[in-house]
Amino acid sequence: MKTPEVKRVNVTVDLLPERRIAAIENAWVADSDVEAGQQLPVKVFLRPYRGDPIERDFSIRIPETLAKGDHHILLSDSSTVNRMTNVAGMMSHFLDVSETVSLLNQERANNRLYVSLVEASPTAYFDDKTMPSLPASVLNVMQAGRSPGRSFLTTPETAVEQAALPFDYVVTGSFSLHIHVK
Numbered sequence: 001m002k003t004p005e006v007k008r009v010n011v012t013v014d015l016l017p018e019r020r021i022a023a024i025e026n027a028w029v030a031d032s033d034v035e036a037g038q039q040l041p042v043k044v045f046l047r048p049y050r051g052d053p054i055e056r057d058f059s060i061r062i063p064e065t066l067a068k069g070d071h072h073i074l075l076s077d078s079s080t081v082n083r084m085t086n087v088a089g090m091m092s093h094f095l096d097v098s099e100t101v102s103l104l105n106q107e108r109a110n111n112r113l114y115v116s117l118v119e120a121s122p123t124a125y126f127d128d129k130t131m132p133s134l135p136a137s138v139l140n141v142m143q144a145g146r147s148p149g150r151s152f153l154t155t156p157e158t159a160v161e162q163a164a165l166p167f168d169y170v171v172t173g174s175f176s177l178h179i180h181v182k
Helices: 078-091 097-105 138-147
Strands: 021-028 039-049 054-061 071-074 110-121 123-126 129-131 153-155 158-165 170-172 174-181
Touching: 021 071, 021 174, 039 071, 039 110, 039 174, 054 110, 054 158, 078 097, 078 110, 158 174
Parallel strands: 021 170
Antiparallel strands: 021 039, 039 054, 071 110, 071 174, 110 158, 123 129, 123 153
């Protein structure tokens, strides 16, 4: 692996004279029993460092292919959404420059609230790749055939990003809403 030679880095920083942070405080759905294909209205409340709470209404579409049963909707900050990809990248000692740039480009902005639908199917993270909703047979083959020194990370759930809501604040925290698909 060739080490790149960095000649210079240009950075622009905008400094604001106030603390612009808002924490996810609460959220709710009118009815947690849903049907596949349905538009689901959601309400979320954020608490800024100073000032009145922020209330935002939005809708997400429950995918037609979502299996019946219990699932949850995760409302979160960028750190929560980026966490597994970052850990997988740190575990790999074999990333080249293009894979490192790919990981950096996958980072999400911290001034958005991310809405993800979480299902009970495994996700594998390998170098800069995310492989969601893997069948158990594929996961078993991957685990049996991995080379020494090259590890990958798996989680028992798959989070599919449904929306990214912009805010004029750095968003922090997370909140989970449970739903049941009929």
